[in-house]
Amino acid sequence: MNQPAFEFHDLSAGYGEKTILRELSGTIMPGEVTALIGPNGSGKSTLIKALGGFLPFTGRLSLLGREVNQTPRRELGRLIGVVAQQANVKAAFTAYDVIGFGRLPHQPLLGRTTAEDERAVLNAAERLGIEHLLFRPVTELSGGERQRVLLAMAVAQDAPVCLLDEPTSAMDPCQALRAFTLMKELAREGKTVVVVAHDINAALSCADSFIALRSGQIIARGRAVDLSAAVLEALYDIPFIPYVSSRGDTVWHPVSNRS
Secondary structure (H helix, E strand, O other): OOOOOEEEEEEEEEEOOEEEEEEEEEEEOOOOEEEEEOOOOOOHHHHHHHHOOOOOEEEEEEEOOEEHHHOOHHHHHHHEEEEOOOOOOOOOOEHHHHHHHOOHHHOOOOOOOOHHHHHHHHHHHHHHOOHHHOOOEHHHOOHHHHHHHHHHHHHHHOOOEEEEEOOOOOOOHHHHHHHHHHHHHHHHOOOEEEEEOOOHHHHHHHOOEEEEEEOOEEEEEEEHHHOOHHHHHHHHOOOEEEEEOOOOOEEEEEOOOOO
16 A cells, blocks of 8 residues: 555644644545645645645644654755745746746755756646746736746646645636646656645546545545535535536536525
8 A cells, every 4th residue: 555645643733823724634645636625714725834844733744754844844845846825926037937946946055957957847838838938027927827837836846746725726717627637647647736726626627535624624535536415515505416527527516505
């Protein structure tokens, strides 16, 4: 059996004196896309930050067998690629520069960019379809284009784990589909992908498994194909009806519970 990518026990985390996550226990497996689902304020983004080592926490949290709170930040940078929910690049870096930031954990301090770094940047841009944006300042790009650049940065980083918080929220449907397809490809390449998306159908279209959060606690988890209407109603306080497409995909639709 594969070693879990993440293993956590009695994990609690929050901001200052405000606790958001309350004694979570579970595992996240490698080579899979795990979707974090739940209503606003349920703790999805907080869990992403805790997994990435960006928040203090209590309890146990390990990444690939290493205790996260005992792992140096630079080493975590080689292990985890992150796309934050509200990432914002204000300086006039080009898209090429920003994607190249993903290579910094692999470079010695004050080291020069190598041919391998350049190949990683160009490959990531190609996978996101943004080769034509490489030498434009990111401040001139649309929100969706900037998100594709940030996702390319995580791809160029080539870390075994990708933590993605609402990575497609500003993308049009075509580009969001491309991004979710890429997530599936990364998982098939052996990477661990954890993604937060409010569009549960889009997230589940690429997910192997799900973790359902509400009020800072896990109320359900399992294989994506086994998600039920009961779990969704417990999450969002509204009934859901499944529809099956001509391709056999299940799509969930919320319905009014008023008579």
